[in-house]
Amino acid sequence: MAAIKSGDPSLSNKSFYFPSIILTTDRIANKEFDLAPVTVELEIFENITNPYLTGNLVFIDSNSILGGVDIIGGEKITVTIQSTKPGTFPIEKTFYIKAVNNAKRVNNSNEVISLSLIEDVAFISALHNVNKSYNGTCGEIISSIADSYLRKNISQVGEDFQRKFKVIIPNLAPLSAIQWIKRKATNSLGFPFYLYSTLVGDDLVFTDLTSLMDQNAMNTAAFGTDQSQANTGSSVVAQRRTVLSYDYSNNDDLHSLIAGGVVGSKHISIDTMTGRPKEFNFDVNADALLKYKAALTTKDLRMLPFDSEFKYNNESLSTYKSRTIAQVMSSGAYMTESYNKDLSYNQEDTAEGYKRKIVAESMWNFLLKSVSSWTINGFDFIDGYHNTSIGRVINLKVSSNTDGTNTEDAKQSGDHLIIANRHKFTTDGYYIAMSGAKLGSVK
C-alpha cells in the first residue's frame, strides 16, 4: 500500500516532538544527558499480556555518550513525547536500559547507537523476590504486591469473582507473582483477566475480558484499507485513517484449539482431603461463547469464533471430549474446620468454580484465534490524557474483494480489541503497528 503524502503536519514528522529524552545514571551524579536532539527513532511496544512496556531507542552519538557515560545497562531514560495538536498533554515514561543492541560507526565522528529499553516497573521488579503469605481476593493480593514492591497502583475494571484465599508466593519477582495471581482471577462468567501497562497512564490496568470487549469503538470514523481515501484530495482526517498496511495471517487454527482441549474436554479436579474428585465436561459453545454473546450490551454478535454447526458424525465438535485433563486442586492445606473456610490457590468451592478456570483458559486462547495487524498514522493516539491504545476497541473497515463496490469484508471488518502496539516515532513521522483481536462479528 502506498504511503500517504500531504502537507498537513499531522501526516508528517511534525505530528509530534520529544520535549526531552533524559538519560541519567547513578554513576554520574547531578548530570543528565538529553538525547532528544540526537534521537532518530523510538519504538515503544505495548502488549495486553505484559504488565510493562519495552522499547528501542536509536540515536546518533557524536559526543561519545556511549563511552563517556560508559553505558553498562541499568541507566535510566525518561522519555517525554508530545503531540503537536493543540490542547494535548505530554506523555512521560521512564525506562531503564536493558541492553545495548548495537553501536554502528558511520564515520570518524558519528556512531548510531541502538538501546533496548524496559519500563522502570519491570526493571525494579527484577530486583525483588516475593516469598510471603497473603490472604485476600486476587485483586487485593495483586494491589498489595504492586503497592509494596513496585509502588504502583492497580486500576481494576470488572470484579474478580473468586473469594478470598490463602497463598504463599513461591519465590517470584513481583510482576511474575502478580501475573501468577492474575491467572486465578476470572469474572462471574469465568472470563479471564488481563494486566497490562499502557503508553498513556501510570497505573497498571487489571481488567476482565467482558469489560474489554463490551466497549464501544473509540473511533466514530473507521480506519479503513480503502486506499482511495489516501488521496491528497481527501480530507486530512480521511488520509490519517487510511490503513497503510494490513495483514491477516496465522489465524483461525481451530485444529490446535481442539487438540489443546479448549473446544471440548473432560476435566477432573482432585481433592486429596476428601478423596472425591469433581468431574465435569467443557463445551466452549455452551459454557463460554454463548455466555459471552449474552453478556455483551454494546453489540449483538451474529457470528462467533466457533459454530456448533460444525459437526462430525452428527455431533458438534465441541461435544467431543478431545482431552481429559486431571489436576490436584486441593489438599485442604488451609482447612481447619469441617468446611473450607480458607481456600488455597487452585481450590474452589464447587465444580462450577473449577469450570471457570477452564472457561478462562479457553477464552484466552479464543481471543487470539483471529488477530489482524495493521499500520496507521499515530497522530490520533497521543493526546496524552487518556489511554487510546491497548485495551481499547477500534473499528476497522477492511474492503471486500469485490471490484468497485467498496463494500466491507464482514469477517475482517468491525470492532477489534487492541492487544498489542508498536509505536514508532521516526524522522518520517509517528506510526502505530497495531494488532487487534476480533471475538465474533455483528454481521
Added chain:
Amino acid sequence: MTIPSSYSEYYGDETRWFIGVVLDVNDPLQLGRVKVRIHGIHTSNVIDIPQGDLPWAQTVLPVTEGGVSGLGANVGIKPQSQVFGIFLDGKNSQLPLVMGSIPKIESLSAAATAERKVLDITTGNVKPETQTGTSLTGADLPSLDNSSYVKPVSAVGAPPTVQLNSNGRKTYLQCPIDEKLPGQSNSEKAFTFFLTPEGGGYTPMQSAGIVGNLLQESGFGGDIQPAIVNSIGATGIAQWLNTKWENRRDNMKNFAAERNIPWFSVIAQCLFIKYELDTYGYFGKKGILNSRTVDEAAEIFCLKYERPGAHEANIPKRQKYARELLEKMDYS
C-alpha cells in the same frame, strides 16, 4: 523462577520435591497433617510467613496401614523433624505432601552442638543434652561457675534473684541464663523469643499481644519478672497458679527442671508458654496465630491463656502494653 506453567497437563507430569522442617503436628482435623516450613519455598522470616500461614501438609502412611475408616497407625512425626515430600500442584507449590522423615545428625556444627547443651542445675555446668524433644536453644548459654541462683527445683520461696534495694524494695536480678538472649529487657527477650521458630514463629503483632499480657501479669519496674511470686502464690511472667483443677505453677517448675533450666528464667517460662500453647488447643494458639492485629492477639491470649477473673482482666491495659512494646520494637 518463571511463572508456573498453565494447568493443562496430567497432574503427575509436573512434580516438585522438597525438604522441610516440621513445626506443628497438632492437626485441628486430626488427620495426621503437619505444618512444614519448606526450605527454599517458605522463608525463615516469620514476619513474611508466620507459622500460622503455613499450609497443612498431608502425610503418606505405609501401605501396611489400613488407609480407610480410621484404621491404621497414627502419624509419628515430631516437631523439628526433617521431612521429604512433593508438591501435589507442582511449581505452584501450595499443596505439600510429606512422604517421610529424614534422620539427621543433630549436632553438625559447633553452633548446632552448642544448641544441644543444657544447664545442669546440680553442678552449675553446661552439659550435653541427654533428653530428646526439648527445643531449648543453648547456643548462648552462659557458663555458670558461680551460679548462686541454682537451687533444687523443690526449693520453697523466692529464688535468690530477689533482693532488697537501698529503699527496702524488692528488685529482680536477671537470671544469667537469660543474659545472652537478644533484647535489652526481659520483655524484649520474650518478644523476640516468640518470633523465632523455636518460640512458635508468631508475628510481631502476635508476640507483642502475648508479652503485653505478661507485662500486665508480672510487670514490675516496667518489665516482666520471671521470679515474681504474688501473695497467693501466682508465679512467674504469666503468674501461673495451682488450683484444685490444675497445677500450672508446678507444671511450669517441673517443665523447667526436666530441662535443667532455672524455672525463674525468662527462657524457661517462655518455653513453657510455648509448650502449653502447642499442647493444649484450648489455650488459644490457633486464635493467636489467626489474629491480625495486636489488640486481637492480646485479647485472645488474655481470654484463652491467662483466663483472669472479670475484675482482673483489664484487656485494654494489656492491649496498651502490647502496642507500646510493638512500637518500642519498631514494628508498629
